[in-house]
Amino acid sequence: MPSENIELKKAGLKVTHPRVRILQVLESSPNRHLSAEDVYQQLRDAGDDVGIATVYRVLTQFEQAGMVQKLNFDGGQSVFELDDGDHHDHMVCVDTGKVIEFHSEEIERLQEEIAAAHGYEISDHSLVLYVKPKS
Incomplete structure (x- = not known):
């Protein structure tokens, strides 16, 4: 099958x-x-x-x-x-619309720390960075 x-x-x-x-x-x-x-x-x-x-x-x-x-x-x-079960975040080029996937343990850790500092825990999240090529 x-x-x-x-x-x-x-x-x-x-x-x-x-x-x-x-x-x-x-x-x-x-x-x-x-x-x-x-x-x-x-x-x-x-x-x-x-x-x-x-x-x-x-x-x-x-x-x-x-x-x-x-x-x-x-x-x-x-x-x-x-949906392959692996968490990742995205960057979107504002000039071309190209979508780039990335994963950063440091960003994940910081998000958890920020939520905890405010008395919360993250149940889900999505991070999108809108980028353009360096001039």
Whole structure:
């Protein structure tokens, strides 16, 4: 049984051609952050007859099932990335829209310290840095 079918079944989703193909696009794309339109275009380029409404619906189902994360960056469209369970933060280039993933133990530690200093503990967080190339 292909790994996509196993992932869909583990998420409690019925295995359908559009779901399998969309998952394959997400898994095989060199760009980990794809908009629904990016997914749709890759499917069209591959000759798949999957409509844009189906792509949006399946991505929403994947998000609800915990398979993907939907990221909303300022000034841009929503993008989706597979949720592999590893926490990371993002930088977004304000000139090109390029999304760069990074992880910093120091930043994670500082966030915990800041929350604790205010009497809280972090239950979840998202850090996005908006960057531009150095001049």
